[in-house]
Every structure is written in C-alpha cells, then in structure tokens.
Amino acid sequence: MSGPVLEVADLSVRYRTPVGPAYAVDGIGFNLMPRERMGLVGESGSGKSTTVLALMRMIRPPGEISAGHVRLEGRDVLALSEEDLRRTRFARMSLVPQGAMSSLNPVLPIGAQFADLFAAHDIDPDDGHVAGLLSRVGLPPAVAARFPHELSGGMKQRVCIALAIALTPAVILADEPTSALDVVVQKQVLATLGRVQQDIGAAIILIGHDMALMAHFVDRIGVMYAGRLVETGPVKTVFRSPTHPYTKLLIGALPSLTARRAFQGIPGVPPSLTERPPGCPFQTRCPIAEARCRIEAPAPRPVGSDHLVACHLVGPA
Numbered sequence: 213m214s215g216p217v218l219e220v221a222d223l224s225v226r227y228r229t230p231v232g233p234a235y236a237v238d239g240i241g242f243n244l245m246p247r248e249r250m251g252l253v254g255e256s257g258s259g260k261s262t263t264v265l266a267l268m269r270m271i272r273p274p275g276e277i278s279a280g281h282v283r284l285e286g287r288d289v290l291a292l293s294e295e296d297l298r299r300t301r302f303a304r305m306s307l308v309p310q311g312a313m314s315s316l317n318p319v320l321p322i323g324a325q326f327a328d329l330f331a332a333h334d335i336d337p338d339d340g341h342v343a344g345l346l347s348r349v350g351l352p353p354a355v356a357a358r359f360p361h362e363l364s365g366g367m368k369q370r371v372c373i374a375l376a377i378a379l380t381p382a383v384i385l386a387d388e389p390t391s392a393l394d395v396v397v398q399k400q401v402l403a404t405l406g407r408v409q410q411d412i413g414a415a416i417i418l419i420g421h422d423m424a425l426m427a428h429f430v431d432r433i434g435v436m437y438a439g440r441l442v443e444t445g446p447v448k449t450v451f452r453s454p455t456h457p458y459t460k461l462l463i464g465a466l467p468s469l470t471a472r473r474a475f476q477g478i479p480g481v482p483p484s485l486t487e488r489p490p491g492c493p494f495q496t497r498c499p500i501a502e503a504r505c506r507i508e509a510p511a512p513r514p515v516g517s518d519h520l521v522a523c524h525l526v527g528p529a
Contacts (some may be wrong), residue, residue, distance in 0.1 A: 216243035216283075217382050217415050218267075218305075223280030225259075225266050225439075228273075234485035236262040237441035238278070244383065244415050249406075249416045251418045251430035251447070253462070258421045259439040261310065264385045267417075268307055269297055285382055296456055299505035303333055306376040308386040308405070310419075312368035318359040319425045322346075322371055323356035329378055345374040349404050349412065366397040370404055370509075377408050384416045385408060390425065402429055423466055427451055432518070438483055441512065445519030455521045492524065499526060 225237040244250055247392035252260045266277050269289060282289040284305055292300060300305075309315040317325055326342045349370040360368055369389055376384055386405060390398035406429065409416050420429055426433055427447060427510035434444040435458065438469045443456040454460045461478045481488050489496055494507040504524050512520040515527070 217246045218244035218283055218417075218485075219281070219283040220267070221281045223261050223263070223266060223282065223420055224278045225271055225275060226278045226388060226462055227275045229486055231486050233278075234487065235439050236275070237266060238483060240436070240439070240441045241280075242444060244417065244433060244440065246415055247410075247413055248415045248432065249409070249418065249430040250416070250434055251420065251426040251433045253420060253433060254436035255268075255478075255482060257380075260421075261387050262380050262439075263436075264307065264387045264419055267385060268301060268305065270307075275300065275494070279401040287439070299333065302329060302376070302381060303379045304381050305385065306367075306379070308376045308380040308384065308389045310387040310389070310391060312365065312372045312392075313360060316368060318360055321357055321359055322363075325371075326375065326378065329375060333379060335379075341364070346371075347407055348377070349374045349385040352399075365393050366401055367483055369393065369401050370423060373401070373405055373408060377412055377414070380412045381414055384414050385419075385470060386515060387419045389418075390422075391420070398425065423451075423474075435462065438488065439485065440493060440522065441520075442494065442522045443520065444512075445516065449516060449519055452515075455515050455519070455526050456494075456523050457500055457525075458494050469481065 221241040222406050223237055223241065224235065226235050240263065252263065253261055265271050267282055269278055272349065277290060277449040295453050323342055328351050330337050342356050346353055351367060351370055355363065355367065372426045389405065390401050393401060402425065418428060430447050432445065432446045433450050434441050435456065437458050443459045444449060450459060451463060454463050463477050466476065483493060483496060491507045492510055495501040498505065502519065508520045509523045512522045513526065515521050
C-alpha cells in the first residue's frame with residue numbers, strides 16, 4: 213500500500229453535559245503511513261485517549277463523534293455497520309489498552325481470552341497458535357493457563373500486546389501502555405511492542421505523556437492541547453526545533469542529565485472543555501500571546517517538511 217493506511221480528517225468528539233457540550237477532541241486531522249510509528253503527547257485531558265477511542269468507535273454516551281472522517285485502508289470506519297466494525301476491530305485495527313488489569317477478564321484464564329477473540333472472528337487456530345503469540349511477546353506458554361491476577365503488570369501488558377497482534381492488524385493503537393509500570397519494565401514493554409510491530413508490518417499510534425519515551429520510539433509526533441493538534445512533525449525535528457510555545461514548554465520541562473537547572477513547569481491549567489476561551493486555546497497560558505491570539509483560532513500551517521504548527525506567531529516555511 214503506497215498511500216496512508218489511516219486517514220483522519222476534522223475529527224471531533226463531544227460529551228453532552230448539563231452546562232453544554234464538552235469538546236474533548238476538536239477537529240483534528242492526520243495521516244498514518246504503513247509501518248510508521250506516530251506518537252500523540254500532551255497533558256492529561258488533552259484528548260489523546262479520546263482520539264484513540266474514537267478511531268475504534270468506542271465512544272459511549274453521553275459522548276459522541278460529532279464530526280469528521282476516519283478512513284482505514286480506504287474504508288470509512290465511521291460508516292461501517294456494527295457487524296463490519298466487529299470484524300474490523302483487532303483484524304485491521306487493534307488496541308493495546310491503558311489499564312491491562314481492567315481490560316483482561318479477571319475470571320477467565322489467558323488462553324480462554326484468546327479463544328474469545330478467535331471465536332469472534334470465526335477463526336479456529338491450531339493448538340500451538342496461542343503459545344506462539346505468547347512467545348513473540350516474551351512469555352512462556354504456561355501463561356495461557358494462568359489468570360490475570362497471577363501475572364505481574366509487565367506480563368499483563370505483554371498479554372494485551374499479544375492479543376493486539378493476534379490477527380495481524382494493519383494499525384495498532386497503544387494507549388499509554390507503560391503508564392503503570394516501572395522504568396525498567398517500561399523499556400522492556402516498549403521494546404516488545406516495537407519488535408512485534410515490525411514483525412507484522414503494522415503502523416502504530418502511541419499515546420503518552422512521557423516526551424522522553426516518545427523521542428526514543430516514534431518517527432513522527434503530534435502535540436495535543438485542549439482537544440487540538442497544535443504541532444506535528446518528525447520527532448527529531450520537533451525535539452531539536454520545537455516551534456509552538458506549548459511544545460517548547462513541554463520539552464523545556466524535561467529534566468536534563470547534562471546540566472543543573474531549576475525545574476520549569478507550565479504555568480496555569482488547561483481550559484475547561486465546556487468554557488473554551490476564544491481564539492487560540494493556549495492563549496491563556498502562552499508567554500508570547502498577542503491580541504490576535506485572543507480573538508482568532510490559528511489553523512495549522514507548514515513550517516518545514518512534514519512539519520505543521522497551529523500558531524499565529526509562526527511564519528510559513
């Protein structure tokens with residue numbers, strides 16, 4: 213496939229509340245190429261996980277996908293019937309969830325959970341298939357007979373990765389797969405995810421808030437703020453030359469191993485999703501905001517090769 217495996221355009225997700233709609237995702241768009249690794253980063257509440265759930269069409273009331281298009285291998289995911297959607301999930305686009313313990317069924321052994329997945333897709337695997345999948349993520353075959361509570365956090369997350377690759381999908385969505393793990397296990401799990409992604413030739417979207425982990429794993433990065441993509445570009449370009457004020461502050465908050473300096477956080481808090489400020493969503497916290505920023509919302513504009521920034525104070529390339 214020469215074109216994008218996943219195309220997202222003007223995607224919006226809103227939640228109905230007593231005080232009005234809350235826009236968790238507000239008109240984002242991006243393309244994902246085959247075998248590409250893309251990261252989505254931002255503070256808690258920026259819309260990263262909601263984006264993933266929307267791509268899988270797993271938004272539940274009072275939430276709804278209010279606008280946009282999601283094309284997976286040329287097919288409109290938002291227009292699929294429930295039956296077609298069921299067959300698409302995990303077969304063409306799969307999910308590695310954020311909380312492995314709350315995602316795995318606590319009363320079924322691991323092998324039975326693989327059996328449920330295969331049965332849902334009318335697949336009758338041979339006896340060694342589950343053992344082979346567990347082996348690919350570094351787990352012994354005996355894990356198939358264990359219950360989730362008998363596994364460590366890292367082992368449970370590896371089981372979720374094995375489930376995600378079981379049907380050889382074209383796209384893997386990984387929603388903060390290392391958030392509850394210690395640093396050593398984080399590295400092991402990400403290495404496992406990267407290895408199996410290359411083995412099956414899938415593209416991947418990694419959700420997270422750890423900029424350092426992103427820098428070592430993804431090819432391209434998207435920075436989200438208040439439900440919008442404020443900067444996207446090659447990960448090396450964004451880290452070496454961050455352009456949006458929010459991206460600069462995020463990277464500036466990373467600890468340095470080579471220089472001693474005072475910790476620098478980002479002043480203020482993200483805006484309410486039900487009472488969004490006019491203009492640029494970051495203008496209430498931006499150190500260089502001007503009058504225009506408080507009136508007009510900026511559209512993404514190119515500042516380099518495959519590098520887009522939504523900021524009035526950044527000139528086009």
